[in-house]
Amino acid sequence: GQQLNQSPQSMFIQEGEDVSMNCTSSSIFNTWLWYKQDPGEGPVLLIALYKAGELTSNGRLTAQFGITRKDSFLNISASIPSDVGIYFCAGPGQGAQKLVFGQGTRLTINP
Amino acid sequence: DGGITQSPKYLFRKEGQNVTLSCEQNLNHDAMYWYRQDPGQGLRLIYYSQIVNDFQKGDIAEGYSVSREKKESFPLTVTSAQKNPTAFYLCASSILPGNGYTFGSGTRLTVV
Numbered sequence: 527g528q529q530l531n532q533s534p535q536s537m538f539i540q541e542g543e544d545v546s547m548n549c550t551s552s553s554i555f556n557t558w559l560w561y562k563q564d565p566g567e568g569p570v571l572l573i574a575l576y577k578a579g580e581l582t583s584n585g586r587l588t589a590q591f592g593i594t595r596k597d598s599f600l601n602i603s604a605s606i607p608s609d610v611g612i613y614f615c616a617g618p619g620q621g622a623q624k625l626v627f628g629q630g631t632r633l634t635i636n637p
Numbered sequence: 638d639g640g641i642t643q644s645p646k647y648l649f650r651k652e653g654q655n656v657t658l659s660c661e662q663n664l665n666h667d668a669m670y671w672y673r674q675d676p677g678q679g680l681r682l683i684y685y686s687q688i689v690n691d692f693q694k695g696d697i698a699e700g701y702s703v704s705r706e707k708k709e710s711f712p713l714t715v716t717s718a719q720k721n722p723t724a725f726y727l728c729a730s731s732i733l734p735g736n737g738y739t740f741g742s743g744t745r746l747t748v749v
Contacts, residue, residue, distance in 0.1 A: 559737050568727050568740030614680070623687065623734045624670065624695075629679040
C-alpha cells in the first residue's frame with residue numbers, strides 16, 4: 527500500500543534554532559497535510575497544501591508541496607519550547623477513503 | 638463551538654473485560670475514524686466509517702468492534718480478545734472520506 531516516509535524520526539535542537547523535516551512517497555499525492563501532536567493530545571492540522579510547487583506559511587511554519595508531487599517539506603523558524611511534539615505528514619490514500627500518515631518526526635527542544 | 642469529543646480522557650480496566658470508548662462529533666462530518674497510538678509510535682488505523690450504518694476494518698481491527706448508528710457517534714469497543722489493549726486511542730472525523738481530519742483529544746486506556 528501507499529506509504530509516507532518522514533525524516534528525521536527525531537530531532538533534538540536548541541531553542542531559537544530553525545527546524546527542517548520532510549516527507550516522501552513512492553507514489554503521487556494530490557494533497558499534503560501537516561499535523562502537530564502535543565504530548566497527550568490529538569493531532570492538530572497546521573498546514574494544508576493542494577498544488578504542486580505551492581509554498582504556504584502559518585506564522586513561523588512554512589510548508590512546501592514538492593514539484594514532483596512525491597514529497598513535502600515543513601520548516602519551523604526560531605523554535606520555541608511550545609514547538610515540542612510530534613509532527614505528522616499525511617495525504618489521501620488510494621481511493622481517497624482515508625488519509626495515509628507518516629511515522630512522525632518527534633521534536634525535542636533544549637531551552 | 639463545533640468539535641469532536643472523546644471520553645473519558647483516562648480509563649482503567651481489568652484484563653479480560655470489554656471496554657467502550659466514546660467519540661461524539663457535532664461537525665456534521667460524514668466520515669469517522671479510530672486510531673491506536675503506542676508510546677513513541679505513529680498512528681495505526683483500527684476502523685473507519687464513511688456513512689451511518691457502514692464501517693470498514695483498518696489495519697489492526699482484530700480484537701476491536703465499532704458501531705455507527707448515528708452520524709454524530711462512533712464508539713469503539715476494546716474486547717477481551719485484544720492481546721495488548723493498553724494504548725492511546727484517537728478518534729477523528731472528516732467532512733468527506735480522505736479529507737483533512739479533525740481529531741479528538743484522545744483516551745488513554747490502561748489494562749491491568
